[in-house]
Amino acid sequence: MKVKVDFDLCESNALCEALAPDVFELDDDDYLVVKQDEVTDENRDGIQRAIAACPRSAISMVED
Template sequence: MRVIVDRDRCEGNAICVKYAPAVFELDEDDYAVVTSDPIPPGEEERSEKAVAECPRAALSRAD
């Protein structure tokens, strides 16, 4: 599983970091970045939750 961040949509709400801190972090501009590509085993469910809960739909799954 892979996740892509649309920086044009991201507002830096950090919901993704809340749900999957092992996969996401905010960069110096407060945009989400994926820190692990592909998503490590055991983090898929948390990553799916982060994608689903992003208030700006800035995250998408890329298989």
């Protein structure tokens, strides 16, 4: 599984970064960057929390 972000919907509000900092971060221009798109056992819970918290539903998990 991989993390997918619809950047047309993303507002870069950093909720995902707060919930899964190993996966998401805002760059110096306040744009979201996916640091690690692979879903692992270690990051799955944080990613799922980020998906649930995203106000624009811009984050999803997709099959490789």
